[in-house]
Amino acid sequence: MFLHYFLAKNAVLTSFASGRATSLVVDGGGGSTIIAPVHDGYVLQKAVASSPIGGELLTDCLLKSLESKGVMIKPRYSFKRKEIQLGVCQTVDLDFPSTTESYRLYSQRVIASDIKECVCRAPDTPYDESSYSNIPMTPYELPDGQTIEIGADRFKIPDILFNPSLIQTIPGMENFVEIAPNARGLPQMAIESINKCDVDIRRELYSSILLAGGTASMQQLKERLEKDLLEESPQAARVKVLASGNATERRFSVWIGGSILASLGSFQQTWFSKSE
Numbered sequence: 001m002f003l004h005y006f007l008a009k010n011a012v013l014t015s016f017a018s019g020r021a022t023s024l025v026v027d028g029g030g031g032s033t034i035i036a037p038v039h040d041g042y043v044l045q046k047a048v049a050s051s052p053i054g055g056e057l058l059t060d061c062l063l064k065s066l067e068s069k070g071v072m073i074k075p076r077y078s079f080k081r082k083e084i085q086l087g088v089c090q091t092v093d094l095d096f097p098s099t100t101e102s103y104r105l106y107s108q109r110v111i112a113s114d115i116k117e118c119v120c121r122a123p124d125t126p127y128d129e130s131s132y133s134n135i136p137m138t139p140y141e142l143p144d145g146q147t148i149e150i151g152a153d154r155f156k157i158p159d160i161l162f163n164p165s166l167i168q169t170i171p172g173m174e175n176f177v178e179i180a181p182n183a184r185g186l187p188q189m190a191i192e193s194i195n196k197c198d199v200d201i202r203r204e205l206y207s208s209i210l211l212a213g214g215t216a217s218m219q220q221l222k223e224r225l226e227k228d229l230l231e232e233s234p235q236a237a238r239v240k241v242l243a244s245g246n247a248t249e250r251r252f253s254v255w256i257g258g259s260i261l262a263s264l265g266s267f268q269q270t271w272f273s274k275s276e
Contacts, residue, residue: 003274006267009043011036013257014212017249018242022201023208024194026186026225027254028215030055033161033186035193039201047196049189053164055113055215061170062120062157063112066148068171074144075107081145091144115140119154121219124227127152127159127166158218161186162228187228206233211243212253 011025015038027034035049066073077096081089119138125131129152137149160166164183167176176183184192194205209229211222226241233239244250261267 004271005273006262006271008258008261009036010034010212010254011038011043012041013255013261014210014253015041015257016260017212017253017257018210018244020208020210022204023210023242024190024205025210025212026190026216028054028161028211028213028221030214033189033213033215035186035189037193037197037201037205039197044197047193049184049193051164051183051189053161053183055116055213056109057167057176058120058157058160058215059109059113059116061160061167061173062116062153063108064172065153065157065170066112066115066150071148073108073111073142074146075104076111076143077107078104079144089145111143115150116157117217119150120158121154122158122161122221122224123155124220124224126163127156129169132156158221161215161221162224185228186225187232190225190229191232203237206237207240209239209241210253211241212250214251216243217247217250 010027011034014025014027015021015023020038021041022039023037025034025036025038027036031052032054033051037044037047063073077094077099079091079093081091084090119140123132132152132155135151135155137151138154139147139149141147156166162185164176164185167173190209194202197205206229209225211225215221222241222243226239229239229241244253249256
């Protein structure tokens with residue numbers, strides 16, 4: 001049996017998945033967002049920028065915001081639904097006295113994450129409380145059959161990626177500034193990362209910005225990031241944000257890039273064998 005070993009950085013594999021050797025990869029994961037410039041198949045480590053704002057934090061923000069409005073999300077294990085007549089269900093509460101608080105919170109987060117993925121979208125312009133106060137409500141049916149209405153939160157939560165200071169306006173999340181006092185928005189991080197690279201490749205990086213990761217699948221994120229970068233980048237830069245139209249491909253772009261790399265004929269010269 002032959003054993004082989006090879007290590008590759010996520011940003012490089014994302015770049016390969018899109019057929020590019022040079023790009024600026026914006027990887028929105030669960031625990032953080034990392035922006036990494038890739039040039040000729042190598043990550044320029046000195047220019048990597050990161051933020052603690054990821055999908056899990058946005059989910060927590062949505063959960064806290066809904067709770068502050070009196071919406072209580074019942075974990076799936078805490079009830080069962082029984083059909084009492086055709087098309088009519090009754091919710092019966094179940095008692096699990098030994099369930100830990102952490103598991104209850106995890107179960108609520110799973111539901112809040114689904115709400116975020118279904119109804120949230122990045123606003124076209126920076127979120128403003130007064131402008132979005134009368135926004136039409138969007139219904140969402142919770143697993144227990146309760147239908148809730150979500151208004152400004154579906155724009156406010158995604159905009160945290162662009163304006164981290166919004167977190168302070170969410171009840172229960174005020175201490176985030178103490179955890180990450182220097183959190184920056186996506187456009188600022190991208191420009192900062194490009195400016196740390198050699199002048200010769202900056203133009204190419206601006207025109208090949210790749211979105212990857214689960215958080216990057218959020219509706220209108222690509223359009224909003226491109227719009228903000230056009231406003232904040234140098235006039236000579238041709239800004240182009242690229243993302244797969246398929247949300248699953250964005251989420252798993254690293255794995256797709258790894259599959260492409262491993263299928264190349266030249267790849268067999270790059271791995272380590274067990275004997276080596």
